[in-house]
Amino acid sequence: MDKPFKVLGLAQVAIGGEDKARLRNLWINLLGFEFQSNFVSVAENVNEDICVIGKGIHEIELDLMQPLDPLNKPAVHLPALNHVGLWVDDLPKAVDWLSAQGMHFAPGGIRKGAAGHDIAFIHPKGSSDFPLSGEGVLIELVQAPAELIAGLCN
Structure with a gap:
């Protein structure tokens, strides 16, 4: 069956x-997303920061949401998310630097992922030795292939 649309990317x-x-500390300060604006809606029970990374057709929006009242609906903080994958240009340097900042990585270290790219996972929860985490979200760091790096960095 032919679909009347195409999924073009994230x-x-x-x-x-x-x-x-x-969330801002993780996504803006440590991972480098750029804050663009804030959106607050009582009806949607949300205080939301709109962040982006990339430019033009490569721009991806990241919405960081906090409930105005955690006991009201919609509960914008539940579930946080299963996981999100991020291309990185130098996975070993990213893992080393984030670890030095106190980031907790899931067991297994850098390894081949299902698509054949090297990957590492930021753990959703901190630990006593590594207090920084994905704040409830499993984050997959993916080594970008050379052609993607060339296309996105030039």
């Missing part, structure tokens, strides 16, 4: 948490 990821400040 446009947006929305991640919720009870403490948006912690």
